[in-house]
Amino acid sequence: MENVDSINTGEEKGEEKVNYLTNGFSVKSWLLTKDHKRIAIMYLISVSVFFVLGGIYAGLIRLELLTPASDLLESGSYNKVFTQHGVIMVFFYLIPAIPAVLGNFLLPIMIGAKDLAFPRINLLSLYIYWVGGSLTLFALMQGGVDTGWTFYTPYSTTFSNSFVMLVGLGVFINGFSSILTGLNFIVTTHTMRAPGMTWFRLPLFVWAQYATSLVMILGTPVVAITILLLAVERLTQTGIFDPALGGDPILFQHLFWFYSHPAVYIMILPSMGVISELISNFSRKKIFGYEFIAFSSIAIAVFGFLVWGHHMFVSGQSIYAGLVFSFLTMVVAVPSAIKVFNWTATMYKGSISYDTPMLYAIGFLGLFLIGGLTGLFLGSVGLTVHVTDTYFVVAHFHYVMVGGTVLGYLGGIHYWWPKMTGKMYSEFWGRISAMLVFIGFNLTFFPQFILGYQGMPRRYAAYPEEFQVLNIFSTAGASVLGIGMILPVIYLVGSLINGKSAGPNPWLLPGLEWRTSSPPPTFNFEKTPVVTWEAYSFGEDSGLDIEEARRESTVSPTA
Amino acid sequence: MQDTSWVPLFPEGASSFAWEVDALYFYLIAVSAFFAIIVVAAVFYFFIKYREREKFATPPEIHGSIPLELFWSFVPFVISMTIFLGGAIVYYNQYKIPEDTMEIFVVGKQWMWKVQHGTGQREINELHVPVGRKVKLTMTTEDVLHDFYIPAFRTKADVVPGRYTSLWFEATKPGKYRLFCAEYCGLNHSGMGGWVYVMEQRDFDNWLAGNLSNQTPVQQGQDLFTNKLGCASCHAGGQNQRGAILEGIFGKEVKLVGGQTVIADEEYIRNSILNPAGQVVEGYQPIMPTFKGQVTEEQLVALVAYIKSLSGQSGTTAAPMTPATDGTTAAPANTAGAGK
Numbered sequence: 001m002e003n004v005d006s007i008n009t010g011e012e013k014g015e016e017k018v019n020y021l022t023n024g025f026s027v028k029s030w031l032l033t034k035d036h037k038r039i040a041i042m043y044l045i046s047v048s049v050f051f052v053l054g055g056i057y058a059g060l061i062r063l064e065l066l067t068p069a070s071d072l073l074e075s076g077s078y079n080k081v082f083t084q085h086g087v088i089m090v091f092f093y094l095i096p097a098i099p100a101v102l103g104n105f106l107l108p109i110m111i112g113a114k115d116l117a118f119p120r121i122n123l124l125s126l127y128i129y130w131v132g133g134s135l136t137l138f139a140l141m142q143g144g145v146d147t148g149w150t151f152y153t154p155y156s157t158t159f160s161n162s163f164v165m166l167v168g169l170g171v172f173i174n175g176f177s178s179i180l181t182g183l184n185f186i187v188t189t190h191t192m193r194a195p196g197m198t199w200f201r202l203p204l205f206v207w208a209q210y211a212t213s214l215v216m217i218l219g220t221p222v223v224a225i226t227i228l229l230l231a232v233e234r235l236t237q238t239g240i241f242d243p244a245l246g247g248d249p250i251l252f253q254h255l256f257w258f259y260s261h262p263a264v265y266i267m268i269l270p271s272m273g274v275i276s277e278l279i280s281n282f283s284r285k286k287i288f289g290y291e292f293i294a295f296s297s298i299a300i301a302v303f304g305f306l307v308w309g310h311h312m313f314v315s316g317q318s319i320y321a322g323l324v325f326s327f328l329t330m331v332v333a334v335p336s337a338i339k340v341f342n343w344t345a346t347m348y349k350g351s352i353s354y355d356t357p358m359l360y361a362i363g364f365l366g367l368f369l370i371g372g373l374t375g376l377f378l379g380s381v382g383l384t385v386h387v388t389d390t391y392f393v394v395a396h397f398h399y400v401m402v403g404g405t406v407l408g409y410l411g412g413i414h415y416w417w418p419k420m421t422g423k424m425y426s427e428f429w430g431r432i433s434a435m436l437v438f439i440g441f442n443l444t445f446f447p448q449f450i451l452g453y454q455g456m457p458r459r460y461a462a463y464p465e466e467f468q469v470l471n472i473f474s475t476a477g478a479s480v481l482g483i484g485m486i487l488p489v490i491y492l493v494g495s496l497i498n499g500k501s502a503g504p505n506p507w508l509l510p511g512l513e514w515r516t517s518s519p520p521p522t523f524n525f526e527k528t529p530v531v532t533w534e535a536y537s538f539g540e541d542s543g544l545d546i547e548e549a550r551r552e553s554t555v556s557p558t559a
Numbered sequence: 560m561q562d563t564s565w566v567p568l569f570p571e572g573a574s575s576f577a578w579e580v581d582a583l584y585f586y587l588i589a590v591s592a593f594f595a596i597i598v599v600a601a602v603f604y605f606f607i608k609y610r611e612r613e614k615f616a617t618p619p620e621i622h623g624s625i626p627l628e629l630f631w632s633f634v635p636f637v638i639s640m641t642i643f644l645g646g647a648i649v650y651y652n653q654y655k656i657p658e659d660t661m662e663i664f665v666v667g668k669q670w671m672w673k674v675q676h677g678t679g680q681r682e683i684n685e686l687h688v689p690v691g692r693k694v695k696l697t698m699t700t701e702d703v704l705h706d707f708y709i710p711a712f713r714t715k716a717d718v719v720p721g722r723y724t725s726l727w728f729e730a731t732k733p734g735k736y737r738l739f740c741a742e743y744c745g746l747n748h749s750g751m752g753g754w755v756y757v758m759e760q761r762d763f764d765n766w767l768a769g770n771l772s773n774q775t776p777v778q779q780g781q782d783l784f785t786n787k788l789g790c791a792s793c794h795a796g797g798q799n800q801r802g803a804i805l806e807g808i809f810g811k812e813v814k815l816v817g818g819q820t821v822i823a824d825e826e827y828i829r830n831s832i833l834n835p836a837g838q839v840v841e842g843y844q845p846i847m848p849t850f851k852g853q854v855t856e857e858q859l860v861a862l863v864a865y866i867k868s869l870s871g872q873s874g875t876t877a878a879p880m881t882p883a884t885d886g887t888t889a890a891p892a893n894t895a896g897a898g899k
Contacts, residue, residue: 075746148743154720155703155745159669243721249704250719283609284616289623314706315717316724319654323647330639337594337635338628344598345627347605351616362602369598373591380642382649383583386713389706389741453584454570455710457741460749464737508615538617546615 019422019519034119035522039126040105041420044413046126047101048489050092050133055485057085062444062478065471070461078461079146080162086149091171092133094405095263098270099181099216100129102412103209105420107185109513110203112194112531114523117187125180132174139166148459150260153241153252157233165231172227175220178266182216185209194512196531203511203535204280204293208273211297215262215269215304223259226252253315257308265304267401269297271408272339275364278411279343281509282358283350286536289342296335303332313384322381329379336372340365355507356430360411363438367403371396374449392452395445402441410437410488417492418506422518423499429491436484443477508549510542511535573736573757574712575729579649581713586645590638653714656727660695663688664776664860667698667705667718669744670751675860678767679775684753689763690733696726697825701856706742709755715741723825730757780865783858788850790862802847803840809870814841828863 020037023029030038060081064072073081104122108115116122139145145167147156156164189210193202229240230252239245241252280287287293309317309325343365352358374396378384387393418424447470456467463471505514510533516525533542572581609618663686664675674682688694698707698718707726708715711734716726740751758766774782785791793802808823816839821827830837832854835847854862 070749075749079743079746079748146745152704152743155743159703159745243719249721283618284611285618286620286622288621289628292623292628313650314715316719316722319651322650322654326646326650327643330643331636333639334632334636338632340598341631342623342628344601344605345621345623347602347609349618349621350605350609351611351613351618352606352609353611362606365602366599369595370591373587373594376590376639376642377584377587379639380583380587380646382646382651382653383580383587384646385650385653385715386580386710389708389715390710450568454568455708455737455739457708457739457749459743462749537620539620544615546617549615 017517017521019517020522021421021519023522032123034115034123036104036108036116036119036122037420037520037522037524039122040101042126043096043100043104043129046129046133047093047097050088051097054085054088054093055482057081057088059478059482061085062475064461065463066475068463068465068468073461075461076146079148079459080144082459083145083148084140087136087145087167087171089401090149090263090267091174092129092136094267094401095178096129096181097405097409098274098412099185099209099212099266100125100177102205102274102409102416103185103212103270104181106416106513107206107209108188108192109516109520109524110206110511111189111192111197112512112525112529113188113192114525114528116184117192118184121180122184125177125184128177128180129174132170132172132177134170135173136167136170139163139170142166150256151227151230151252152256153230153233153247153249154244157230158242158244165234168227168231172224172231175224178216178220182213182220185213186217189213194529194531197512200290200294201531201533201535202294203273204276204287204290204297205270205273207294208269208276208297211301212266212269212273214298215266215301219259219262219266219305222255223263226255226259229255250312250316253312254308257311258305261308261311262301262304264397264400265300267405269300271364271405271412272297274408274412274415275343275361276339277511278357278361278415279346280536281415281507281511282355282361283347283352284538285346285350286534286538287342288345288348289338290535292338293342296338299335300332303328303335307332310379310381310384313381314388326379326381330376333372333376333379340369340372353507354431356425356427356434357411357415359431359434360407360414360437363434364404364407364411366438367399367407367441370446371399371403374399386455387452389457390452391448391456391458394458395448395452398445398448402445407437410434413488413492416513417495418502419513419518419520421496421499422502423495424502424506425495425499426491429487433484433487433491436480436487438484440477440480440482440484444474444481445477447471447473447477505544505549508544508546510537510544571711571732571734571736572713573730573732573734574709574714575731576649576652577711577713577731579652583645583649587642590642594635654716656695656725657693660693660727661689662695662697664857664864665696665698665707665718666856666860667700667702667707667740667744667751669702670740670747672705672707672738672740672751672753673857675776675857676767677776677864679778680767680770684738684751686738686753686755687763687766688730688755688757689760690730690757691760693727693729697723697860698726699723699856699860703744704742705740705744705751708739708741709736710739711736712755717742723829730755733757733759733762776861776864777868779858780861780863780868783854783862784865788854788862793847801843803843805866806869807871809867811870815839816841816843816845825863825867828866829859832859832862 020035064078070078142163144162145164146162147160147164189206232238233240237245239247241247241249243249276287276293307325307329309321310329313322378396414430451467451470456463502518504517512529572578662677666673672684674686700718700720705718706715707718712728714726714728716724718724734757736755738753738755740748793800794805811823812820813823814820821838833849833851835849836845839845
């Protein structure tokens with residue numbers, strides 16, 4: 001076990017070691033860094049800005065929908081608000097959030113590497129994200145866009161008078177950021193694993209990032225092409241999508257969803273990876289069915305490319321295409337079900353702690369369960385004819401996107417916060433926020449399933465009075481959800497100032513990221529680690545000194 | 560009527576297949592509840608029973624279980640297939656247009672629904688239909704995508720510029736039901752709706768009688784054909800005419816230059832008016848000029864209706880005792896002419 005001890009660096013020598021945060025304080029040392037951890041922190045700040053902005057738009061939507069008439073916002077403004085909520089959340093928060101923040105920070109550490117394979121390209125992807133994001137923000141300040149985040153033609157190409165080109169350009173540019181990140185992760189996972197870190201010793205978070213990266217590099221070029229074609233038509237009236245010019249509007253939908261459905265998996269797969277980490281580590285138990293979870297990620301990534309047509313059941317595609325896509329959609333549900341069962345089984349006979357990250361993970365399970373099951377409703381084509389384009393769909397994808405991705409992201413941020421910053425946050429407020437988010441979320445979005453079945457269409461600035469009561473519930477829930485989301489910003493930032501020191505391994509966990517100091521040094525490890533243990537092994541072979549940790553925790557209960 | 564059709568938390572169903580959609584919905588709720596209860600119960604049971612009793616404990620290692628994995632892969636797969644089949648059957652009933660329908664034309668336009676009955680009545684943002692009668696809507700739009708959605712009928716279909724889509728239903732209960740546009744269409748999207756009035760046949764006949772005003776689509780089309788657009792100069796001259804013979808052509812297979820064949824349906828006729836050089840009938844020269852930009856969607860609908868009438872196809876009639884037989888509407892496709 002000598003290799004384990006040798007990488008167990010930390011504060012034992014008493015003197016403050018240089019870590020990635022203290023290695024240079026100038027602005028230049030950040031902006032020109034090649035350190036994946038610093039890039040991750042800059043991503044963290046950037047996606048948080050976009051998340052807050054998208055959240056403000058969400059708040060405006062819910063306030064407008066408090067009353068049936070379009071009184072707070074007139075229709076034109078409302079259309080821009082929901083469009084910009086979607087564009088910002090999807091392209092600038094949900095897609096980059098977990099890969100670019102947590103993946104960037106952790107993937108090299110988890111496999112025992114010094115950095116990603118292409119550190120400069122990693123920095124480039126951040127700059128591309130900034131350029132794409134700035135263009136989009138600039139477009140919003142100029143007057144915004146009103147096409148819906150889906151940019152359906154011919155409205156977006158011929159009819160809309162808003163800043164479609166500018167936002168399109170922002171999204172187009174931003175796509176390259178995804179492609180480069182995906183490329184970097186794939187190469188890193190293949191070539192830079194530490195000695196002994198075999199594929200089946202990889203943490204499942206890495207498997208999930210790998211599957212996500214595959215989708216990113218294969219899918220993102222398609223949306224880039226689609227937006228380019230849209231721009232060409234809008235600029236030169238070429239006649240690609242607008243039938244008045246000889247184009248086909250359904251073609252746009254095929255191209256758009258060929259990317260944007262797999263993009264759903266870009267958003268949810270990394271979160272599933274986080275949840276695998278949380279449930280296994282906070283149950284202190286090897287994950288149940290490691291291979292099944294790993295391969296179900298790959299299966300989801302592959303099948304995810306074959307189901308785009310289920311967004312178009314009522315769009316005018318043929319009845320037989322509808323049936324085929326419905327069938328494939330049912331097939332893709334199975335790997336997700338496998339994951340849920342395995343996560344549940346992992347808890348069996350574990351030693352489950354009720355720390356904040358675990359509460360987020362349990363919240364994820366509940367919300368993803370509802371999100372996944374209502375996905376079956378929408379995959380069942382006869383039912384979808386009634387509920388598609390209604391609030392049922394809105395509720396469903398928020399259960400998956402917010403309940404899945406955002407809860408996974410928040411759980412992951414809490415889990416790795418001590419590693420990233422070296423500080424512990426307030427456990428009390430952490431638990432409160434996890435519960436507020438769960439309760440507020442359900443109160444916001446569950447009523448929308450009922451509204452959807454009743455037939456309330458989405459993207460309506462004004463709605464018939466019979467829908468008001470449920471909309472009031474939804475808006476009330478959104479306020480609770482908002483508070484639950486604001487709390488972490490306060491106590492996490494607060495922990496930087498007065499948080500207790502975390503120590504290298506506050507929860508005594510076996511992953512490689514917990515075997516280096518918190519925050520880690522610039523090159524992650526003092527010596528390249530040699531991995532002799534299986535993933536998620538908490539027993540003796542993991543080399544963790546449980547007795548020592550217990551003694552320490554009774555002296556200074558930081559954990 | 561409004562009160563009873565929007566019962567709290569569950570919408571009224573008023574079409575022949577509404578109960579099928581509701582049954583599927585309840586089946587899915589049952590399946591979901593079954594899985595949710597199992598998973599939530601297990602999670603809570605484990606969460607409490609196996610809570611941390613000792614810091615940094617090392618519980619027994621369990622690697623997994625192949626039989627269990629196979630079991631919980633197989634069971635969800637089988638159940639998901641039942642959901643697929645149920646959905647497929649309902650979908651087929653919703654989207655396969657039956658024969659002997661009463662045909663009504665719908666043109667979407669930012670931000671209103673224009674409806675034209677076969678007997679000439681026009682409506683805006685309202686649709687009057689008789690109860691117990693199969694109604695087929697042939698729909699298109701003058702501008703962007705729209706979607707004709709009647710929640711009480713549990714059906715909707717996108718309305719796509721440049722082509723005809725269709726929707727059918729048989730209303731089962733007289734009443735007044737919401738009509739929505741369900742595909743985002745710009746500024747006043749949420750205002751693009753109205754009401755569908757389902758009436759007893761007798762009331763419907765009275766309504767028709769009280770609104771007889773305009774030409775029927777066939778008459779309007781004939782007027783365009785012979786006078787306004789001058790189609791008749793090439794298409795109504797008997798055996799030696801320069802244009803293709805239109806009498807009896809509707810619903811038949813037509814041989815094209817190059818050896819292909821198409822069914823002469825609504826979509827084909829529409830395309831031949833807008834883009835005549837696209838599919839030229841064998842034996843004729845491609846000399847017909849395009850009428851693109853010269854005819855509106857509503858005029859196209861009338862021309863199609865007139866050309867159908869030349870083949871004895873009168874699917875547009877609303878007369879109660881003469882159910883039309885419309886050969887092409889049996890094609891099992893949502894989009895008229897998808898098989899072209």
